[in-house]
Amino acid sequence: MSLVFGAVADDLTGGLELAAMIRAGGVPCAFVTELPDSVSDPAIVVARRTRVAEPALAVADIGRVGAWLIERGARQLFFKYCATFDSTPHGNIGNCADVLRQLTGSRLAAFCPSFPEAGRRVFQGHLFADDRLISESPKRYDPLTPMTDPDLVRVLQQQTATPVGLIPQQIVRAGLGAMTQHCERLIADGIGFALTDAAVPDDLAALAALTVSWPLMTGNSSIAAYYPALWRERGLVDANDSVTRLPPVRGPGVVLAGSCAEKTMRQLEVFARDRPVLMLDLAAVSDADAAVTAALDWALPRLADGPVAIATSADPDAVAAVQVKLGQRRAATLAEEILSKLAQALRISGVRRFLIAGGETSGAVLDRLAIHSLRAGAYRAPGVSQALSEGATPLAFCLKSGKLGPEDMLLPMLASMEQGEQP
Missing domain, CATH: 3.40.980.20 (Four-carbon acid sugar kinase, nucleotide binding domain)
Structure with a gap:
């Protein structure tokens, strides 16, 4: 099988969670922090430390990994960042997504940070942590990436020159056809990035169906849980794939x-x-x-x-x-x-x-x-x-x-x- 899914994560905890999501779907997924000599699994997550790096260094690093994945035939690139959209006005989400969009030639890339299972939801482009806006949650005190603005369209637009739009909840709930038409309108209007609303798992499933064939997708790990079944439906991975359980490790x-x-x-x-x-x-x-x-x-x-x-x-x-x-x-x-x-x-x-x-x-x-x-x-x-x-x-x-x-x-x-x- 070819490389179906090539992901680059902006930190290690999120990268490991993404690999674990893919493995839970029954698809073997490599997890590395440095680029290996080769890839034998249908999916790989390359976890880097770019979240709070200097923007120019982050862009160069993410671009290097993206180019490496494309050279190895990755069908889709995925840029993984935190569900709380951890970043600053200078990056490193929009600026890193820019270089991946250039590498893939994507007309439109979606941003789906939502993680309903962990209480992170996006509604009308605004990020919530449980029952309050992210700007009213403890996340506003983060020592490196405080989130003081809940409007993710605005937050993302500060980090990129690419015009940013929104796929709002009413469009997501209207189904695949409505989302596809909405995305075509965004592209026609010159929009290159689209924030996606998602409040419940069904929203993530719908967005996964929309984006499974896109050359570039970005978001939290949660949406990736819905990709393995879609890959099987399309014959992209072996229907009999399985993963072995981790053995015990003794010691302190x-x-x-x-x-x-x-x-x-x-x-x-x-x-x-x-x-x-x-x-x-x-x-x-x-x-x-x-x-x-x-x-x-x-x-x-x-x-x-x-x-x-x-x-x-x-x-x-x-x-x-x-x-x-x-x-x-x-x-x-x-x-x-x-x-x-x-x-x-x-x-x-x-x-x-x-x-x-x-x-x-x-x-x-x-x-x-x-x-x-x-x-x-x-x-x-x-x-x-x-x-x-x-x-x-x-x-x-x-x-x-x-x-x-x-x-x-x-x-x-x-x-x-x-x-x-x-x-």
Whole structure:
């Protein structure tokens, strides 16, 4: 089979979730962070760290991956970003989509960030987090990509010179014919990008049917759950494809949290009811290596009794104070440096199961461990997916978006890695 689906993700947690969605649909899907020599699966997700990169660097990186996928015959490119449309007025969604549109020659590319299962919905172009606009949710306090404008047409238009339109809910609900006609009108009007409304899973299914043959599609991972069945209907993948379950991974387990999302903070609180949590205060760190050594000395004796958590997470006021002291970028890179070096030291000490909270933290950890590909397990729920590294001594990972997952997920997820995927 040829390469049916070539995706590039702007961070690792979302990329892994996308690969897990495809695998849950019964289609083998590779997950890599660096471009491999070849692709044998019908789908591949290349996860990069472009979400908060300098815009010019992000565009170059996404373009490089897109060109590589096209050279290998990818039938469709998919650009994956967060359901909360994490970006700034300078990028990196619209600007990266521009380069992919140029590579594919797409007349129109759709943007579908909605993730109803996680409470992220778009209505009349406005993004909601559960029952409130994204600009009224905790996402407005994000230390790197605060969302203060819920109008995604306006947000996206700030990042691109390509005219942006909307496929509103009434058109989505009217069916495939109505959507197709609406898209032709947008193209005739010179529109190159279209935000899509989606509030319920049926909306995603309808949009998947509309876009399954488009050369370029963009969005959150949720819409991709509907593609495998459509590929089978069209004979694009083997109807008998299946994926093997992940085996158990024994050995100590740890949580490393760099996300400052409210959900991650709550998950750490719940974890602390049963197991120790070390909260690192970045404002008090004068030497990263010394902080790593102290955290390692704290963790190793406790791992004999079960998992532990180490976090640089903090509430909005504490984050603001650290950013004032260190600067926004230095505060983020310090957290990544400490947690990634900790992961390296913990692996040497025998830790085999890692739950990493935060997209940037996940990228930093895998980079430090020199892990460039993972075997993704099947998607289970928002923020709940696991993966295995290759090699003689595999490591188990859950790369968790800071904003997702049940409050009590940390300990059960580590236990699931030890048990392996169940039928």
